[in-house]
Amino acid sequence: MKRTDLKRLAIDGGHPVRTKPLPPYFPGAMVMGAAEKKAVLSVIDAKSPFRYYGPHLLGKVQKFEGAFTGYLGIRYALGVTSGTAALRVAIEALGIGPGDEVIVPAVTFVASPNAVLCARAVPVFADVDDTMSIDPDAVERLITSRTKAIMSVPILGVGPKMDRLRRLSAKSGIPLLEDVAQSCGASFRGKQLGAFGRISTFSLQLNKIITAGEGGVVVTADPVLYERAVRYHDQGQLRGAHLAILGKTRVAPFAGENYRMTELTAAIAAAQLRKLPSILRRMRAARSRVEKATKGMQNLHLRPSHDHEGDAGSSVSFLLDREKDAQWFVSAINAENISAFRLYDGVASYMNPQISGKDVASTVKCPYECPLYTAKVDYHEGLCPNAESLMRRSVCMGLPPVLTAVDTADIIKGIRKVYGALYEK
Numbered sequence: 001m002k003r004t005d006l007k008r009l010a011i012d013g014g015h016p017v018r019t020k021p022l023p024p025y026f027p028g029a030m031v032m033g034a035a036e037k038k039a040v041l042s043v044i045d046a047k048s049p050f051r052y053y054g055p056h057l058l059g060k061v062q063k064f065e066g067a068f069t070g071y072l073g074i075r076y077a078l079g080v081t082s083g084t085a086a087l088r089v090a091i092e093a094l095g096i097g098p099g100d101e102v103i104v105p106a107v108t109f110v111a112s113p114n115a116v117l118c119a120r121a122v123p124v125f126a127d128v129d130d131t132m133s134i135d136p137d138a139v140e141r142l143i144t145s146r147t148k149a150i151m152s153v154p155i156l157g158v159g160p161k162m163d164r165l166r167r168l169s170a171k172s173g174i175p176l177l178e179d180v181a182q183s184c185g186a187s188f189r190g191k192q193l194g195a196f197g198r199i200s201t202f203s204l205q206l207n208k209i210i211t212a213g214e215g216g217v218v219v220t221a222d223p224v225l226y227e228r229a230v231r232y233h234d235q236g237q238l239r240g241a242h243l244a245i246l247g248k249t250r251v252a253p254f255a256g257e258n259y260r261m262t263e264l265t266a267a268i269a270a271a272q273l274r275k276l277p278s279i280l281r282r283m284r285a286a287r288s289r290v291e292k293a294t295k296g297m298q299n300l301h302l303r304p305s306h307d308h309e310g311d312a313g314s315s316v317s318f319l320l321d322r323e324k325d326a327q328w329f330v331s332a333i334n335a336e337n338i339s340a341f342r343l344y345d346g347v348a349s350y351m352n353p354q355i356s357g358k359d360v361a362s363t364v365k366c367p368y369e370c371p372l373y374t375a376k377v378d379y380h381e382g383l384c385p386n387a388e389s390l391m392r393r394s395v396c397m398g399l400p401p402v403l404t405a406v407d408t409a410d411i412i413k414g415i416r417k418v419y420g421a422l423y424e425k
């Protein structure tokens with residue numbers, strides 16, 4: 001092959017950096033194996049996939065919850081069916097409902113505002129800082145007498161300024177709710193994300209750092225919030241297993257739903273949790289190689305971080321100066337078989353149609369037309385300009401823990417090739 005063929009971009013008909021795609025971004029799933037298999041089979045052999053009773057109950061959910069509290073250094077953990085379920089349960093545990101507002105970052109998956117809306121409360125969007133995390137100054141400006149929680153969402157393993165958010169929460173008396181769905185294992189100044197919130201949530205969906213396909217966890221240090229979460233996730237009931245953990249009940253029964261985790265989910269999740277330190281180590285090592293190799297590229301600005309060491313390392317993201325360049329960069333590098341994307345395709349959370357359209361499933365349009373809600377919100381382009389600009393100019397790459405040295409070298413080659421074509425012509 002001629003040298004010019006190697007330099008010519010794949011989108012222009014050149015030879016791609018890789019003939020085959022990289023391993024997909026399913027961090028936990030890519031390291032699934034014998035341990036998960038054995039754990040699942042043990043549940044089936046015991047014929048006891050339900051968490052509270054069965055012919056030979058193994059207590060997998062309870063053991064997973066215990067391991068999770070140990071990992072995070074927080075008192076209570078509750079396994080649920082998904083990250084969205086965890087958010088729903090946490091919001092209900094906080095007693096949030098019609099007439100209330102929750103401050104949500106403009107950069108997040110639509111599940112975060114959806115969970116607020118499904119509690120008939122109103123998401124109010126705060127702009128982000130240059131790390132693409134919720135900006136505490138923007139939060140402070142949005143606080144009203146209606147604000148009942150501040151949601152912090154670390155995106156792709158990189159978290160907000162947790163010390164400022166914690167102080168703001170303490171000063172205002174408004175609880176911090178951490179949605180750590182994407183960033184299990186990330187920390188801020190040595191403390192795990194999820195341990196800062198009054199109540200926090202995790203997801204175990206397939207794209208997450210540890211996974212059971214679906215699943216979620218709610219964590220808190222507060223016995224009342226834990227009991228409320230337990231009750232909401234299980235039809236208002238407080239069963240013996242939880243009562244034993246709590247010592248006594250502090251909450252009268254109230255109507256709830258069913259978001260109970262199965263023993264099968266917990267069996268897989270527990271095996272994954274044991275692998276979390278090695279998953280993090282491998283992802284961080286790949287990230288550090290890519291960052292080192294791209295340091296001198298002046299037009300490729302590394303997404304900043306408030307605690308680089310504490311980031312999960314599950315992604316490496318760059319910011320270009322112009323939206324058009326980021327769009328082109330992503331198409332060109334994908335053609336090289338190196339997967340990259342603009343964060344949420346450049347769409348701020350409030351511009352998802354289910355949010356911007358201000359619609360809900362019921363015919364009565366609560367919370368927007370609820371008599372208890374006395375303010376008016378509007379979701380439109382330009383609402384959070386920093387978020388919109390950063391997302392549109394972003395080039396993000398997921399880094400699963402199974403990347404080989406060759407895979408990482410190919411990522412670097414791909415970046416160099418596309419960067420060269422864009423900026424060094």
Ligand SMILES: Cc1ncc(COP(=O)(O)O)c(C=O)c1O
Binds near residue numbers: 083153215
């Ligand atoms: C920030 C954020 N919150 C919540 C969720 C919802 O999690 P799940 O898909 O497990 O319901 C996700 C994941 O998709 C997410 O990225």
